[in-house]
Amino acid sequence: xxxxxxxxxxxxxxxxxxxxxxxxxxxxxxxxxxxxxxxxxxxxxxxxxxxxxxxxxxxxxxxxxxxxxxxxxxxxxxxxxxxxxxxxxxxxxxxxxxxxxxxxxxxxxxxxxxxxxxxxxxxxxxxxxxxxxxxxxxxxxxxxxxxxxxxxxxxxxxxxxxxxxxxxxxxxxxxxxxxxxxxxxxxxxxxxxxxxxxxxxxxxxxxxxxxxxxxxxxxxxxxxxxxxxxxxxxxxxxxxxxxxxxxxxxxxxxxxxxxxxxxxxxxxxxxxxxxxxxxxxxxxxxxxxxxxxxxxxxxxxxxxxxxxxxxxxxxxxxxxxxxxxxxxxxxxxxxxxxxxxxxxxxxxxxxxxxxxxxxxxxxxxxxxxxxxxxxxxxxxxxxxxxxxxxxxxxxxxxxxxxxxxxxxxxxxxxxxxxxxxxxxxxxxxxxxxxxxxxxxxxxxxxxxxxxxxxxxxxxxxxxxxxxxxxxxxxxxxxxxxxxxxxxxxxxxxxxxxxxxxxxxxxx
Numbered sequence: 079x080x081x082x083x084x085x086x087x088x089x090x091x092x093x094x095x096x097x098x099x100x101x102x103x104x105x106x107x108x109x110x111x112x113x114x115x116x117x118x119x120x121x122x123x124x125x126x127x128x129x130x131x132x133x134x135x136x137x138x139x140x141x142x143x144x145x146x147x148x149x150x151x152x153x154x155x156x157x158x159x160x161x162x163x164x165x166x167x168x169x170x171x172x173x174x175x176x177x178x179x180x181x182x183x184x185x186x187x188x189x190x191x192x193x194x195x196x197x198x199x200x201x202x203x204x205x206x207x208x209x210x211x212x213x214x215x216x217x218x219x220x221x222x223x224x225x226x227x228x229x230x231x232x233x234x235x236x237x238x239x240x241x242x243x244x245x246x247x248x249x250x251x252x253x254x255x256x257x258x259x260x261x262x263x264x265x266x267x268x269x270x271x272x273x274x275x276x277x278x279x280x281x282x283x284x285x286x287x288x289x290x291x292x293x294x295x296x297x298x299x300x301x302x303x304x305x306x307x308x309x310x311x312x313x314x315x316x317x318x319x320x321x322x323x324x325x326x327x328x329x330x331x332x333x334x335x336x337x338x339x340x341x342x343x344x345x346x347x348x349x350x351x352x353x354x355x356x357x358x359x360x361x362x363x364x365x366x367x368x369x370x371x372x373x374x375x376x377x378x379x380x381x382x383x384x385x386x387x388x389x390x391x392x393x394x395x396x397x398x399x400x401x402x403x404x405x406x407x408x409x410x411x412x413x414x415x416x417x418x419x420x421x422x423x424x425x426x427x428x429x430x431x432x433x434x435x436x437x438x439x440x441x442x443x444x445x446x447x448x449x450x451x452x453x454x455x456x457x458x459x460x461x462x463x464x465x466x467x468x469x470x471x472x473x474x475x476x477x478x479x480x481x482x483x484x485x486x487x488x489x490x491x492x493x494x495x496x497x498x499x500x501x502x503x504x505x506x507x508x509x510x511x512x513x514x515x516x517x518x519x520x521x522x523x524x525x526x527x528x529x530x531x532x533x534x535x536x537x538x539x540x541x542x543x544x545x546x547x548x549x550x551x552x553x554x555x556x557x558x559x560x561x562x563x564x565x566x567x568x569x570x571x572x573x574x575x576x577x578x579x580x581x582x583x584x585x
Contacts, residue, residue: 115203115429116402117363118287119276119354121347122171124164124212125296125385127372128157128394130340138315139337143348144367149409150400151365152449157397158459158478160418162371162385164214164240167418171370172196172215172230174422174437176458178533181545181580183462186240186558188217188579189230194434196422197231200287203431208234208275210268211249211291212241217577219561221248223255232289236271242293244301244339263303265292265346273353280357290350294343297383299335306338318377320502325376332375332382361402364428366421369395377502386461386468388476388485388493389503393459399446401428410449413480415457416442438531454480456520458527463538469554473538477524484520488537491521545580 128134132141133148134155160170161177169175169182172195177183180193189195197207209232216224220240229235238249238257247264248257260267272290279286295302312330315337321329347367354360374380377391385392397416400408416424419439426433427443445453456477464471474492476485483503485493494507494517507513528535542549550557556578 114283114362115205115285115431117285117359118200118205118289118425118429119350119363119365120287120289120425121350121365121367122168122289122291123295123343123367123369124291124293125371125373126294126340126343126369126396127375127391128155128369128396129391130295130337130373131396134396138310138333140309140341141344143344143351144396144398147347147351147365147367147400148398150360151367151398151404151409152400152407152446153409153411154397154399154416155411155413156415156457156478156480157368157395158393158415158417158457159369159371159395160458161460161462162387162392164212164370167370168213168215169193170418171421174419174433174439176419176438176531176533177460178462178541179438179531181541182215183460183541184465184547184556184578185214186217186220186556186578187215187547188228188577189215190579190581191228191230192581193230194436195230196425197229197233197287197289199231199422199426199431199434200429201231201233203429204284206234206279206282206284206286207232207289208272208286209289209291210236210272211264212239212293213237213291214240217556217558217579219575220558221257222561223250223257226253234275236268237291242296242298244294247293263342265294265343266349268292269346269349273350276350276353276359277357280359285362292343292346295336295339297332297336299332299339302335302338303342306342307334309341310334310337318502320378320504321376322379325379325381329376329382336373336375360400364399364401364425366425367396367398368421371395384467386464387471388459388461388474388483390483390497390501393476393478401446407447407449411451412445412449412453413451414445414453414455415478415480417457417459417478420457456523456527458524458531459485460533462536462541465549466553466555475524475528475533475535477520477527479520479523482516482520484517484524486521486524488535491517494520545578547578548576 130139133145159167165185166177166183169189173193216239235252236249244264247260312334315330315333371385372392374384374391375382423433423437423439423441427441456479459476462473472487474485474487481498483495491508495503
């Protein structure tokens with residue numbers, strides 16, 4: 079504790095400004111002259127990979143609103159999802175912890191109420207809290223009503239556990255247990271309601287935390303509005319050189335809808351950004367745009383829709399952040415990676431809120447306030463128990479730096495890429511004698527990252543047994559469908575609806 083506190087105080091001095099290291103979990107002193115903390119608007123999209131944006135250099139996709147926002151924000155060019163699939167990312171984002179610590183490493187688990195989460199921390203600091211869209215942390219089936227005590231501190235609530243029916247998206251309105259349907263394409267419907275909330279609370283004495291969880295551009299891609307699909311002719315779309323010929327036609331077909339969802343979602347996000355500007359809130363609000371994971375889309379011979387893997391198409395996500403008085407830092411880039419557990423402590427640092435004990439991510443406030451494209455760090459990525467479509471894949475741990483990706487499975491090193499020289503990760507450098515010292519250094523960095531969070535790096539069976547998780551024998555996933563079909567029987571599990579959680583609840 080003593081060392082951490084000293085580091086925290088050093089952060090507030092000019093010494094930090096010339097340091098290349100991020101500080102761990104500092105406790106920030108509140109500004110006695112501050113009358114109101116910054117609002118938070120967090121926009122989380124689903125399966126939007128970091129390369130699928132105009133500002134990221136994509137020659138095809140049209141994202142004019144986010145391109146403009148990138149010029150007004152800090153762009154983390156190497157942001158990664160700590161475990162590139164929905165539930166694990168969201169659990170890590172809200173807790174600031176790694177999946178091996180929380181046990182939240184599979185989809186459709188229940189995040190225990192004992193976990194201290196983002197909205198609970200901000201509520202304690204005096205914030206109003208609101209959530210829209212996809213939740214995917216309740217574990218009671220994908221269409222069940224989620225009562226207030228299971229919403230992890232979010233008060234205003236228009237959300238559902240999980241749906242990808244974008245034209246008839248279901249949701250629950252606060253305490254009303256009757257399911258409702260958004261009346262239009264869900265990104266626009268969610269944004270309209272969020273904008274009304276923001277306008278209502280713009281002049282409150284209390285700041286607000288508004289979390290918009292938009293489920294696009296996740297498949298199905300054919301449901302994208304025709305207006306936006308018409309912008310993209312499949313035969314004209316650019317494919318990366320790591321997509322094998324046999325996937326080319328299918329990838330172009332999927333990319334048409336994927337980019338159409340992205341463009342429509344960009345338009346919806348533009349409505350939020352414009353509302354904040356209209357209400358003069360940009361100078362008093364922290365705004366984040368990101369995604370929970372990417373999409374392989376045929377790269378490396380992996381079929382579209384798949385994620386969970388350690389290649390960039392899966393792990394790299396967009397991350398733009400603006401904050402009050404950003405001024406000369408508008409449009410700056412940070413090449414040092416940020417991983418999911420870093421986000422909560424960084425937001426708390428920017429909000430001058432004490433960071434609770436137990437949060438494992440780094441507070442990157444210093445790097446956000448003083449962006450330096452030359453700074454580097456190692457960000458941890460993992461998949462302790464690949465499931466579903468990825469069940470045959472090996473578990474892994476990986477680190478990403480601003481230049482390299484290095485990964486290891488229980489059987490040994492598996493990936494070593496120079497992402498600058500080889501942006502499509504086609505040349506695995508493992509075993510290159512000229513790079514043996516560099517490989518050893520990356521391996522040591524990975525070991526240090528694992529030691530810091532006491533990660534045993536066990537087998538999939540080790541983690542499934544540790545938490546008593548039962549996967550469906552055929553689908554190799556948590557059987558969420560048992561809550562929503564017929565009499566509720568869980569296929570290959572039994573007659574009782576089973577909520578699976580790191581800390582099982584008794585119903």
